[in-house]
Amino acid sequence: MATVTTPAPASDTSAWSRWANDHRKWLFAAPAMAFVAALIVFPLAWTVYLSLTDAEGSVRAESEFIGFKNYLDVLSDTDRFWPAVARTVSFTGIALLFEVVAGMGIALLLWRPFRGERWVRVAILMPLVATPVAVGMMWRLIFDPNIGMANQLLGWVGIGPQPWLAGKASALPTTIFIDIWQWTPMVALILLAGLTSLSDEPQEAALIDGASTWQRFRHVTLPLVMPTVIVAVLLRGIDALKTFDILYATKGKGGGSFHEVETLNVYAYGLSFDYNEYGVSSTVLIIFFLIIIGLMWALTARRKKEAQR
């Protein structure tokens, strides 16, 4: 370095700017990359690392590298893990089915302009803007088997009290109902946006050809709006898989005394915050992560195929 003492300041600047110019695609992307590295790559890598150790009690305590033992343990756990997977899948599947069907119904009703349209839209959006934890608390009160409104209403029409959230078998369906109540509006909104963007010509052509209302929906509207449906399924499905707030607010830690509503997310939370089993918890999270990525990939592939048609 000592030998290179003479270059003029100007050439210094030009060397730097030349370098910057040559590498500008990296330079401009650097802040974003640093952000991604700090907030996504690092936590992800750290979680993968933790999942390969027996970390427990405190993440700062000494832990041993144990390879894939956690993965083997978790994947062979038929007591908590697999039932949680099954609950996650059925919660998401059932909620999604109802939300898409009902959302489509609402979107079709709102599609054509009518008087008071704005008010109806606002009313339908109410559940969507409510905080999920507050929603959970509200339904917990409504569904209380002894002092709740739900059983009172049933009593008026002569039906006996139901256990709702308190029942071993009825807790999961009840939380699914709450999820449907809260998220159908969002699905309806997305589908409505899709419907509004369709042009009128195919509809008019079908009308002239004498297609019935159902035929127009089944063979004209639905195929045209399908890409939007897939987007709605994708967004809502991923969100439903990760549901935590409603489940935690209604049933508490571990998803109830019999783990009635313990999904993968609730299970992973319990493992880290209740049991301090950071290694096992990370393993469950990584597996969960892979499941979500897999589903997302499958749906996106489907969407691409749909778009090509």
Add this chain to the structure above:
Amino acid sequence: MLRRSVIGGSLAVAVAIGLSACGGSGGGEGDTGSKTVRVTLANHVWTENLKKALPAFESQSGLKVEITQLGEDQLSDQYNVKLNAGSSDLDVMMYRPLQEGKLFAKNKYLADLSDQTKASKDWDFSDFQAGPVEATSYKGKPVGVPIITEREVLYYRKDLLAKAGLTAPPKTLDELKTAAAAVKAADPGVAGFVARTGKSPAVTQFSSYLYSFGGDFDSGGKSAVNSEAAKKAYAFYGGLIKDSGPANVSTDMSWPEAMAIFTQGKAAFYTEADSLYKNATDPAKSKVSDTVGFAPFPAGPAGSKPYNIPSWALGINDASKNKANAWKFIAWATGKEQTLAQQKSGVPSARTSVWANPEGTATYPKDLAEAIAASAKGGVGHDRPQVVKVAQAREIVGQPIVDAITGKEPGASADTANQAFQKFLDDEQK
């Protein structure tokens, strides 16, 4: 955008842990002597009382106290994240000695208070009851100062008792069973008995039943949850709720839910911690405030053996850089004067002198003061398994409770729980 939200969201927990790992690993060396003491407290009557008295302390000491107040579960989560990160922005922590004490001490989250507790004569550490002090010590060294103690007592409704033709509250568990059945028979709309039903929350209140039947969770590293006494206790507690409890009883109830049923006038008997009595006697919170009575925990085959434990304590974060001032706050908050004021406002303390002082119990309902005195005598010093991973242990030993409530055979369930608990104890020994 979508991908980012997926990754970010599904790993929310992981981020918390991940970020905590890159936090500073600051040790306890060096005292900044900041005038601001950061105190994290739980939602409790104690905290409300303290906040009222705080301005006087601040002006007298010249310190500023910053309080973060959280619900029990949120408090635990907060500690989990911050202590794992070695965060120094917690000075004083309100914690549950029997729930987290061992874990925190083992992880070296709690500062050793040996010097501080010895130093001040006026404050007088020897004034604290031996049981609570033992529970806030780790390996013989004090790591916390007990602030609230509790025992299980019987809450009952005087009017419903009279209606069912009974003159005195039950003295034994058998009498309790008969009386509860009598109340429910007299009015099917009212439950004879209510108590916590959630697998984990119920364990502490079930413990008095277990001891009174002559059992315990473990003895010398051997699980004892399927002993004859334990099986009988499980069957009794679960059976009482199943037969005389509220219709359609939920198996998720902790004290707020069970207390609500009692204070709404929907149950005649309720066994619960005495430190929560204000919820039942305060007319603003309870519809039955003028008909509530208290009695000592009913005797079982082994006598009346309720737990007698420190439910909350104050400790100093070992990573705090403001330990001297943190201790000043603790010394004030747990001093004789404050403790007496607290107890007069309904928070049972751990100081002998306050209990000995007639003023200390003057504000308590007379029958409650008697019940507390009786419980303090035969009381057992723990209300849950004494292990490091308490949360897991509670779920294991609590399973037979909910099984009994839902009508499963408690004996078989206790055998299963025993196996699991033995394995748990063996793992923890390693």
